[in-house]
Amino acid sequence: MTHAILLTGASGMLGRRAALALCECGHRVIGVDVAKAAFAHPNYTHATCDLTDPIAVEALFDAHPADRVIHLAALAHVTGEADLSWNRYFMLNVLASQHVFEGAAKRGIPVFFASTVDVYGIPDGPITEATRPAPVGGYARSKREAERRLAALMGETPYFIARFAPVYTDEDQHDIRKRYYLKYPKVAFVVGKGIDYAFLNIERVEAILCEWAGRENTPRGVVNFTDDRPFNSRRMVKDEKRWGRAKIALHVPRWMGKCALAFSKLCPPGLRLNVNKILNPYRFEGGAAARFFEGGGGEPFVPDPADLRGVRVLLLEGFARQNMALMPALKALGCHLTTYNASKLDVGYASKYPDVKLIRFWDRENADASFAALMDVLREGHYDVVIPMTDFSATLLSDHIDEVRALAYPAVNEPEVFRRAADKQETMRACDAAGVPCPHTLYDMTCADDILAAGMPFPFIIKPRVGYGSIGFHVIRDEAQLRAVFDGAVARFGPMVVQDYVPQTGTQYKCEVFLDADGQPKSACVFDKTRWYPVDGGSTCCSTSVKRPDIAADSIRLLQSIGWRGYGDVDLIEDPRDGVCRVMEINPRITASVKVCFAAGVDFARQVVELGTGQPVTAYDDYREGVRLRYMHTDLLWFLQSPNRFNTKPGWFDFRRTTDQIFNPRDPWPWFTYTIQGFRKRKAEMEKRKR
DSSP: OOOEEEEESTTSHHHHHHHHHHHHTTOEEEEEESSOOSOOOTTEEEEEOOTTOHHHHHHHHHHSOOSEEEEOOOOOOOTTOSOOOHHHHIIIIIIHHHHHHHHHHHHTOOEEEEEEGGGGOSOOSOBOTTSOOOOOSHHHHHHHHHHHHHHHHHTTSOEEEEEEOOEEOSSOOHHHHTTTEEETTTEEEEETTOOEEOOEEHHHHHHHHHHHHTOSSOOOEEEEEOOSSOEEHHHHHHHHHHTTOOSEEEEEOHHHHHHHHHHHTTSOHHHHHHHHHHHSOOOBOOSHHHHHHHOSSOOOOOOOOOOOTTOEEEEOOTTSTTHHHHHHHHHHTTOEEEEEESSTTSHHHHOSOOSEEEEOOOOTTOHHHHHHHHHHHHHHHOOSEEEOOSHHHHHHHHHTHHHHHTTSEESSOOHHHHHHHHOHHHHHHHHHHHTOOOOOEEOSOOSHHHHHHHTOOSSEEEEESSOOTTTTOEEEOSHHHHHHHHHHHHHHHOSEEEEEOOOTTSOEEEEEEEEOTTSOEEEEEEEEEEEEESTTSOEEEEEEEEOOHHHHHHHHHHHHHTTOOEEEEEEEEEOTTTOOEEEEEEESSOOTTTHHHHHHTOOHHHHHHHHHTTOOOOOOOOOOSSOEEEOHHHHHHHHHHOTTTTTOSSOTTOOTTEEESSOOTTSOHHHHHHHHHHHHHHHHHHHHTOO
16 A cells, blocks of 8 residues: 655655655655755655744645655764754754654644664663663653654554664664774774674665555554664674774673773763663564564554653652662652651661651551551652552551542552452462462361361461461471460461461462553563572572463462452462462562562562553563572571572572672662661561571
8 A cells, every 4th residue: 555655854864765665665755854855756756844943844744745754854963963962952853853743643644753772771681662761862862752742742643653773774884883893994892702783774674664654554653673683793893804804803801891881880871871882782672573564454552651750759668678679760760769767777768769768657566656657758748659568568558548548649459459468368269269279278277176177187387367478387297286386376476377288399489460450460570489598488588580471370360350459479389299389378568579570671660650640551571581689688598507508509609690689789888787687687587487
């Protein structure tokens, strides 16, 4: 199908090639530029227009009716440009774009906008279309702002944002050579065994534009486009030498590159960006580009992540180690961050990330006074979202959800749903109803005689219906132990769950799920509990992200069955007797190990704030496998006490792809204050877990 296409930037390097390709495909092209026409073709009409003039752009649309708009015109970061000021970028890349988008939106004309992968800024792992843009420099910032204005103006009219990797031609490869030449064509360099760089051949751009223009129903989306095969610097330098260039090839050890990257973190953003382009280039994941070429009536829209700058977020319980994952993530989103602390030793107080650090009353033994102090803070602070860190604060918010909701969005579920998740016995009932595997459970056991009469075979476990960690957990191996332990456990911890003992030789897993306001899954990140402390059953001290679609599906189904919304954590264990993964419990708050999910590429902080502010929740359909998280404070204790200290996999001394729950080299002080608190609290915490 052919169309009348208004194409801006038609006399530029990319524009003239694109215009000619579209003409050859049979489309009628109205090429727009301030310069004269770069070629002649029967299907081509040239229009001279200054796109910064809104009256001229309106007249352009009236004079040249079109049913497609391709907007390529832009000021790039080109070497030799006399003026690359922000004012000029804003005028040519933002205002000129806005005028074109307004003309198209007014007439209901679909728009193709050529943006750039530079909007992602300094990379932190593989990139997909859902990665949050964080542009650095005038060019990327102006392109990102143009994207925002396009989304705001178009309404229901389809628009397509193509984020192109740097475009090259067979004749012009200067962008590529900048990655491995100190001085072209004589002195080249190779870092380590070579680095892969993503670029985009202009012939692929032509194919993309012709594919988009030729569809009856234009796709609506945001897609990253690169060549299928990256440019490897080692391979390219080898070719350059064969072609008679690169007379000198310097070999730089990889460790020197890593040192340069580390040093660049202390440099201004512009310099840091340039260092990263050479030593830590973008890596792209996801299949959006492949889906685009499959054709068919348009691809599903990839939502542009919400702008969350200025959203006021209150994190409760500054002592909790969950804060070490959430604080930098919320700060990266541009949120105004406040932490609620009970001591200056809390990580939420010691960290550099909070904008405000409060010290207020907080005592788990005095819920009423703690809630009263919290309400005073909420009235004074005018917060948008309040996020609990522990079972205590989550329960407090859920129990008083209407009072809190009048002042801020509480990141908890309604009381009835919350109680079903917090109560391990009710969780088992929900598993049975939803067909999700769980250990055989006896319900409503009040005394040892009831358990014995039910015929539960030894060994079995008892644990509090409501609790956390391994507090109150007992493995019952005979009747004498049951009678000696059960009544005291009930008196100390309240009603107990009685269930089949799944041998601890099976792998334990956690699945972190996020469901939006309609109960639709937006992420499900699974990681294993490689090690835990105490060694006979406790909290995770080492975990690794894994791909287990079966676990993710069971966890989502369980949470949906109880009406869950937002973040939820499901704990499971693989039964070595039959290989089935069985649910152990739901944690109705953010788990201490959530940092492994952030490291794997799932931003739960963004999802919580988006849900809390009524924005569409960003979906994370994939995450990195094999990313590790260690809680070194207890992993060291595990090493000292476990008979498997030298046989564990991964090995205890293996620190590859590993991050620590507490230590952050960019924010080191909380590690010291947390360690001091840990020494103070350890005796009391271990007493709670005493068998």
